[in-house]
Amino acid sequence: MSFIGRVGINLFYKHYTFLKTWWKGALAMFVVLFILMLIQNFIQKRMSSNKAILCHIVALLIAVIGIYFTYLDFQQYYAHRWLKEKFHLGGYLFWLAWICISLFFIGEKLKYREIDE
Numbered sequence: 001m002s003f004i005g006r007v008g009i010n011l012f013y014k015h016y017t018f019l020k021t022w023w024k025g026a027l028a029m030f031v032v033l034f035i036l037m038l039i040q041n042f043i044q045k046r047m048s049s050n051k052a053i054l055c056h057i058v059a060l061l062i063a064v065i066g067i068y069f070t071y072l073d074f075q076q077y078y079a080h081r082w083l084k085e086k087f088h089l090g091g092y093l094f095w096l097a098w099i100c101i102s103l104f105f106i107g108e109k110l111k112y113r114e115i116d117e
Contacts, residue, residue, distance in 0.1 A: 029094050036098055040105050053109050060102035067095035 036059075043055045070091045 025090060029090065033094065033097050033101070037101050040101060044105050044109060049109055049112075053106055056102050056106045056109070060099060060106070063095050063098040063102060067092060067099075070095060 040056060040059060043052050047055065074088050074091065
């Protein structure tokens, strides 16, 4: 994060102080992604094939919409533009990871559906 981004966090956005240390932000994103993966795994195991695929597609669409709005936020919101590329990359990587999780579960469900038929 840039010097100006750090100053902004110290003065105005105190609830984002955990983002000043890279591993704290990475750990927070890992925990959130792990919880999302557990939820999608629960859906994978408990629902029928069609319902599970529909839920995973909804999660995929949410992630795609999220990456789009993250891009808009980083381009239009003045304070977020000061945070530099590495901070932006972290935001994009979160959404890309969720997209990969959703695609994995869709692929697994389709693979097992073909085996059962």
